[in-house]
Amino acid sequence: MRFFIRHITDKIFTILTVLSVIMLVAILAVILVPMLRKGLSAIVFNGTIEFRKMQLDLFSRGDIDELKNEDIRSRLYRNKIYETIESFKQNIDSETLSDKAGVIYRNFGKELQRKNIKGAEYQKLRSLSRELRDKLQAVFKSSDKKFIQENISDVLKFKNDIAFKDTSIDGLFVLAEDFASDIEHIDLSRRQQYAASLKELENIITKLLGPNPSLPVPALKMDRYGATRRDIAEKLLNRLLWLEQWQQDSPGKPMKRVITPRAELFAGTEIEPLFNYIRENLDEILVFKPAFYWQYFIDDSTPGHYFGGVWPEILGTVFLTLAAMIFVFPIGIISAAYLAQCQSDNLIIKIIRMAINTLAGVPSIVFGLFGLAFFVLYLMPLFGGPSKPCILTAALTLAVLTLPVMIRASEEAIRSVPQSYVEASLGLGAGKLTTFISVILPAAMPGILTGIILSVSRVAGETAPILFTGAIAFGPTPKSIFDPTRTLSYGSYDIAIGDKLAALVPHNQYGMVATLIMLVFCLNIAAIIMRAKISRKLKGH
């Protein structure tokens, strides 16, 4: 019976261990796989012509001739969109039409002066043309179809008048005729509504296709290009095709999302077929092509990480990590050696050890504030530098943060070096220092490297300590350790809180986090390989 129970408990224990390992792997997979997969979408995606234009303009990359050809072809399709909107706008935009009539009237006045017509004849033509203009302007403002038709036919009576033959007043008649034929399809009472809907439509089209080439180039790079990727383009197309509204069925009930085709807003007008046109020709308009944007890792970015890559962040993170390691490595080992060599566990050693353990538990933001107060505000001016945050102060702060980890790992490693090694060295006549450097340290190196691996992962991912001591959201690539730097960790934070742009480029957000994970991974692999090499050497292979 007892044997049976033992057998059962053993089995249960095995099952539990297997289960916990499976759970660990599953959790890792749940966290890391989607993160890396989404991060990968910053590099591999379906790019549009707008993406290639942006690459050419900002990074001088890509085939100019091919892009030109693509551009010409896509323009053919785009122009129809712009033309349709332009002509529709003319009909609903009474102000522009009124202005046009005004210009024609003024031009006619100049024409009369040029032709040297004077006196009563001049007065008569002038007042007649003014009358025509006023009538047309009233027509453009009105939404009463009957009034419009009457007035337009009044105006058109003068079309064959000899006095106006081949003068600029002809333009007025053309304007009137166009307007008369156009308004047949437009519900004039909805003019204002059309104007508002059209404005929204134009906004979405600008985001999808980039700014209208006939308008001046926008000041910000992020506004100069349309959708750069298929996923964004499809999102925008969805917004273009479908109108989302919130409506209440009955009082006391929450409002409901109602989705209707946007085309209904323009029912019966020349804009209506445009929606289908864009949907059907999206491929020709945006010229999708698979893109492999590996330069994501070596490109600088525009503000808010809207375009471009994460090179300055990678560089900053590596710089910071290496610099911190340079400070941590000697200090950590020497402290560890002191703690390990002191055989007697007296009060001082106990206090020191307690201090180190406490230090390991201090929240990282406290280190950040300490770094700001001590390194940035006190030490930097003391050595004659400006009290401005930089890589050096950030690295020192990170070094302090990770020192306890380093000391504890190294101490364990130094302690685990067999006493016989030390005795052999001492027996051969070597001093304490020589023994430490040439016997203990190499033998303890694999363990110390474990400490370094732990520290590197921690340092590369920390945000709080560098918040005030050397990280910036936007700035140039650092040129020396006296410059502040962008880092992957602070960049991920900034992209999430700083700007509303982040919501528009989620792939860049994931890309940055994935890069951070991969960078830490690479640094760890490098250290692990180094550790394996040293271990093998120690074993005499």
Added chain:
Amino acid sequence: MKKLIVIIVTVLALTGNLLAEKQTLQIEGSTTVGPIADAFVESFKSNYPELEITVKKTGSGDGAAALVDNRCDIATMSRFMKDDEFKKAVDKGVFPVAHVIAMDGVCVAVHPSNPVTELTTAQVRDIYTGKINNWKQLGGLDMPIVIISRDTSSGTYETFHQLVMGKEQMAAGVEYVNSNPQAHSRIKTTPGAVGYIGIGFIDAEVKALKIDGVEPTKETIISGQYPIARPLFLFTNGYPKLGSLVYKFCTFHLTETGQEIVEAKGFIACTKY
């Protein structure tokens, strides 16, 4: 290993020597004004490529502290300096000068499914002090109100506190978030939520309420009709020397490009080109 360390040390030492004389500009402060500063820098860069400008976005209070410590050239702030900040600055020989670069409206926003469209300032205050805790009391649905506020170090919080709350304290159940995007995403996912965010963050996913009968638009904000509006500041130590870099940066919003950028970022420009 030793070789590696030697190499790294030499590289770092060498790069340290490259520290040449160059024009630098350090900007620090508000998360609200930060994006405008970013965009100004982008545009500035094309005119002065040799410039080195850095931007940090941690909060208006941090900007003020950095200016007082002389750690930055320009502090971006979404509120005016407080009395004690001013005093501390003057004690240290720093004389803060404010440059208003844009206007911003703080909108009280709710989930789009919420039928309430209008509140008075007093009602908003009662919501945030906890006197009103159900939308039913405001003529809405029978739904508890989830109150979202920005963290207390944010300039948006200060503005809201000053213009809406007066001297009253916020209720204990208020949920604090530390950025505009976070407030936005809390409101858009919670049907009973109410929060306040900058006008640039209002979109189809959250609904801005009329306050005292005034809809928050560019026109009502610039004319002062909309009650919860504020200027956005750049603070410098003294008025910058004419023609200097800081001067050019602080007056950039007066140019046509500056206005375009301010508007592109969803704020209201002080100029009318």
